[in-house]
């Protein structure tokens with residue numbers, strides 16, 4: 287039955303020839319989004335699809351849609367006999383599915399996303415053409431699924447390939463598993479999938495996951511393709527379907543159920559946590575690779591300290607107008623995009639003053655249509671269409687407050703300004719209000735405001751012309767409902783970047799937080815009464831919650847607290863030298 291359908295399909299392609307694909311099929315064409323190009327060789331009948339979606343050829347909805355459409359067209363193009371998939375990126379074939387499509391997803395989009403992924407797999411796996419992968423870089427998870435759907439795989443040495451889904455806390459779909467089994471066998475496949483194995487090209491060759499290694503996989507594929515094209519297409523295609531028919535049929539039958547499973551599975555809290563952590567690790571791994579001790583956080587701080595030089599390309603939000611000095615500094619330093627907001631009713635006079643001050647620099651002054659209380663300023667020259675492009679860094683200058691209404695206003699604003707997922711954009715919160723209290727917002731706080739992952743609010747600063755506090759990355763898994771009272775002291779700047787002290791604090795804190803809270807607090811109180819009560823003030827009352835915190839965060843809290851009394855900076859040293867802790 288399946289073969290009969292295939293025969294019919296092949297026959298119908300003849301009549302579709304020329305209709306399905308543009309007349310000038312030969313030559314090079316680019317995708318609408320410029321994420322890949324197709325070079326169709328008239329002489330050989332081989333089309334090379336080169337993926338070029340920076341930075342990682344990660345497969346998001348639009349990319350998959352376009353790619354899938356192109357493959358389907360090639361599948362129907364009679365003059366095309368072979369397809370080679372490759373990448374123009376120097377070290378990545380494809381990083382697999384775009385994790386951001388799955389992290390904090392929109393239900394509709396998630397459904398479309400998976401449907402398209404199924405579609406592209408089918409288009410490749412059941413392609414009547416000879417399809418090869420010139421894997422010239424890493425090819426994990428979805429990248430490997432794509433490669434496995436082709437007929438022949440040639441890979442560049444040293445790079446890695448595999449179905450590492452379990453590393454992300456997710457499960458490869460049954461059809462990808464089936465295609466892997468068909469290539470490397472049941473036992474090896476089960477082993478690789480369960481362990482989320484990523485193999486180097488050399489290891490992959492050993493287990494037949496790839497067919498060849500070459501320093502120039504594209505050239506090698508082109509050469510190999512010539513061998514395949516020596517055979518009559520119909521015989522080769524029918525043989526392919528004889529081999530793959532049962533897998534394709536099974537996929538088509540289970541496709542709906544597979545989709546339902548996916549859209550149910552991905553938004554689960556535990557899965558989201560795992561994906562969030564994986565993303566965080568991806569980011570921090572990158573920083574380590576860069577071999578620099580200068581983190582994004584430090585960079586931004588340095589730049590702010592030095593009059594915000596080079597900050598012209600950064601997007602700043604200024605939530606809560608306050609006296610507007612920070613916003614003014616930013617504008618004067620050439621920043622192109624500052625959004626200033628204020629609770630109008632509560633501070634109308636102030637707002638007017640700011641508006642007057644900034645009037646010359648702002649293009650217009652608008653009011654959010656759905657809000658009575660928010661005013662928005664935009665800088666001259668800011669183009670509306672650029673608003674929704676993801677900024678490299680977003681800095682939010684805000685009156686950090688424990689006032690819930692302001693907080694929710696701020697989160698409302700964020701959502702309003704960026705109605706897309708913040709993804710991996712680090713966000714910095716700054717304030718020049720030295721009396722501020724900081725609330726670490728969490729998913730619970732933002733539940734109604736949804737779109738902003740807690741991870742996005744991952745860097746917080748207190749700013750009073752000199753930097754006061756840095757609270758680095760928070761883990762999305764944690765529930766931050768604590769109030770952290772930060773006492774400013776401007777000469778803390780040096781202390782904050784004293785690596786030795788940081789290490790000291792970490793050692794102490796690791797030790798400290800392994801103990802039950804009730805036993806620890808009285809001891810802290812003995813050494814430093816204020817510190818104990820400050821901790822209580824901070825709502826750090828549950829050690830089981832606190833112990834998961836990034837120790838750097840706790841370290842910062844301690845420093846800040848400690849710096850405000852007579853024990854000053856030595857407090858951590860004193861505490862850490864107490865072995866009874």
Ligand SMILES: CCCCCC/C=C\CC(=O)SCCNC(=O)CCNC(=O)[C@H](O)C(C)(C)COP(=O)(O)OP(=O)(O)OC[C@H]1O[C@@H](n2cnc3c(N)ncnc32)[C@H](O)[C@@H]1OP(=O)(O)O
Pocket residue numbers: 341342344377378380381382383384385386424425426427428429450451454456457458459547548551552568569572575710
């Ligand atoms: C019922 C549930 C069924 C679910 C079935 C799911 C099926 C398939 C799942 C997937 O495909 S999930 C994706 C899995 N992919 C990975 O695990 C790969 C992650 N990436 C890497 O390991 C590395 O990026 C790399 C591919 C080895 C390349 O390393 P390199 O050092 O060269 O580059 P990076 O600096 O790490 O990356 C550049 C840039 O791209 C971002 N990025 C990388 N991979 C992804 C991705 N898959 N999705 C989104 N973004 C990705 C990375 O964070 C960097 O971003 P910036 O820091 O520059 O902003």
